Amino acid sequence: MNRSEKDQLTDEIIGEAVLSLLREKGPINMRVLIARLRSMETSESDPHRREAIARVIAEISATTVSGRRNGARERKEWSGDNVHSLFGESASPDGSKKH
Template sequence: MNSSETEEITDEIIGEAVLALLKTNRPITTPTLLVRLRLMQATESDRQRRKLIAAVIEEICAKLA
């Protein structure tokens, strides 16, 4: 997978998490986004996608540090 594909999938994962928060009337904040991403990771059956979600979580956390 090249970097543009990874970036596109990263954007899709974040978009899915944001949409899920909007559908449940939750605020869109970094902490709520991280909670939603962790929930997505915990319930994802596809191993590769779990890895990608973990990478998104790590990237967000790194930018907060």
């Protein structure tokens, strides 16, 4: 299976999982998506798809853990003054306000 076929299968698997969650009108988040993918993995009879589902679960899990680490780092950075003017001290060249 070449790279584009793997990517397409990955997209199809994620799409199937998300569509099944949408049909149930339940919440959609990473935890629920991973749980649905695990359920799909246990019921899948095709070994190639089962392997692909396991790969998707691992990728999403790694991304989620990485996101949590980055989020904690960003919160630390935001603990101080996090408002910065994009235009320096004054937005207009002559210092007067437009509004």
